[in-house]
Amino acid sequence: xxxxxxxxxxxxxxxxxxxxxxxxxxxxxxxxxxxxxxxxxxxxxxxxxxxxxxxxxxxxxxxxxxxxxxxxxxxxxxxxxxxxxxxxxxxxxxxxxxxxxxxxxxxxxxxxxxxxxxxxxxxxxxxxxxxxxxxxxxxxxxxxxxxxxxxxxxxxxxxxxxxxxxxxxxxxxxxxxxxxxxxxxxxxxxxxxxxxxxxxxxxxxxxxxxxxxxxxxx
Amino acid sequence: xxxxxxxxxxxxxxxxxxxxxxxxxxxxxxxxxxxxxxxxxxxxxxxxxxxxxxxxxxxx
Numbered sequence: 001x002x003x004x005x006x007x008x009x010x011x012x013x014x015x016x017x018x019x020x021x022x023x024x025x026x027x028x029x030x031x032x033x034x035x036x037x038x039x040x041x042x043x044x045x046x047x048x049x050x051x052x053x054x055x056x057x058x059x060x061x062x063x064x065x066x067x068x069x070x071x072x073x074x075x076x077x078x079x080x081x082x083x084x085x086x087x088x089x090x091x092x093x094x095x096x097x098x099x100x101x102x103x104x105x106x107x108x109x110x111x112x113x114x115x116x117x118x119x120x121x122x123x124x125x126x127x128x129x130x131x132x133x134x135x136x137x138x139x140x141x142x143x144x145x146x147x148x149x150x151x152x153x154x155x156x157x158x159x160x161x162x163x164x165x166x167x168x169x170x171x172x173x174x175x176x177x178x179x180x181x182x183x184x185x186x187x188x189x190x191x192x193x194x195x196x197x198x199x200x201x202x203x204x205x206x207x208x209x210x211x212x213x214x215x216x217x218x
Numbered sequence: 219x220x221x222x223x224x225x226x227x228x229x230x231x232x233x234x235x236x237x238x239x240x241x242x243x244x245x246x247x248x249x250x251x252x253x254x255x256x257x258x259x260x261x262x263x264x265x266x267x268x269x270x271x272x273x274x275x276x277x278x
Contacts, residue, residue, distance in 0.1 A: 004249065044252040049231065052238050072242035074253035086248045108233050165236075172236070204233040210241035 002028075002083060003040040004075045005058040006208070007094055010034045012066025019058045020051055028080055030087035033094055036062060037083070045074050059208045067102040069094060070208040096215035100157070104176050105206035107185045109152065111170040113199035115140030138163055144199065145171040151188050155181045160211050170199055174211035182206055 003020060013034035016025040023038040036058060045051060055073050062068040077083045087094070115137050141163040153159055156175035163171050177185055182205070189203035211217065244251070 001252070007243065047239060047253050052234055055238060056234060070237075070242045071249070072240075072244050072251060073238035074251045075243070075249050076252040077249050082248065086245055089248075090245065110229055110233065202229045204230055207233070207237060210237035213241070213243045 001040050001076050002079065003038045003045065004071045004077060004083065005036045005038075005055060006062050006071055007033060007035050007069040007087070007098075008062050009066055009098055014062055014065035016058050016061045020045060020054050025058055028083050028087075030084040031091050033087045033091060035083055035087060040076060045076075047073060056208075063105070063208045067098040067104075068208055069097055069101070069213045070210050093215060097213055100215050101176065101209045101212055104157065104178055104209065105182065106209045106211055107152075107156075107175045107177055107182065107203060107205035108207060109148070109171075109173040109175070109189060110202045110204065111144065111148065111172070111199045112168060112202060113170055114168070115164070115170050116144055116198045141170045145173070148192055148196075148201065149173065151192065152185065155185055155188075158212055158217055160217065174207075176209055176212045179206070 003023075005019060005025070010029050010032050013027050013029075013036060015027075016036060019025045019036075019038045020040070023040065025036050025038055028035045028037050052073060059068060059070045077086065145161055145163060149159070149161070152173070152175050156177045158176040159173060161171055161173045165172050175185070185205075186203050189201055193201040239253075243249075
């Protein structure tokens with residue numbers, strides 16, 4: 001079985017020394033594309049914190065060399081021939097997606113707190129009350145996200161949002177930005193964090209473009 | 219609000235899990251997601267979400 005970290009342009013795919021569990025990393029190429037892989041002797045991969053960082057380290061090293069499309073953690077393919085087939089079959093969409101992320105990185109925002117004006121979640125008296133409360137929370141979260149988004153969207157070529165992704169989080173967002181905008185993105189996040197008293201706004205990144213692996217992602 | 223480097227480290231781990239286990243290229247049928255023990259994933263996610271909640275509670 002072959003473990004796949006990411007897809008890159010053949011010319012830009014770097015040599016990376018080690019990946020999951022210290023396994024050697026190899027390149028499998030087809031046409032103008034290359035995938036970075038490890039030959040994985042086990043049937044499945046444990047998503048430990050360490051393994052996640054090992055996957056991430058390979059992708060980040062690739063990202064420093066050129067545009068990259070990170071695979072989801074745990075992506076495996078039967079053999080090299082199957083992987084080459086995948087690269088050939090999807091070569092156009094991969095090429096377009098790589099073009100779009102060229103010179104760009106993904107930056108994250110996480111707004112920690114409760115949606116403005118809504119009480120902390122409490123058991124509602126009725127099913128209808130529960131649904132109304134849920135709707136209000138969602139609308140409040142959307143207002144917060146809409147108020148914060150423009151300052152970051154204007155730095156980005158694409159973005160994606162999730163409202164109320166987990167308890168205590170108003171929204172998370174990902175932005176695809178030129179590398180030259182990383183500092184400004186962080187400055188704006190700090191500014192909003194200081195300005196807003198209802199939430200903590202925590203930026204993260206630069207990340208490989210996990211949220212922007214398809215050329216038509218928002 | 220105050221800067222807490224530890225807070226940023228915790229958030230970074232949550233962001234990492236979100237991305238690696240929830241995003242990235244997926245090609246159904248041809249590329250298999252061979253992640254061991256889905257329960258373990260859930261356990262880790264719960265732990266991470268709990269730590270995110272703990273971070274949230276530090277908000278004055």
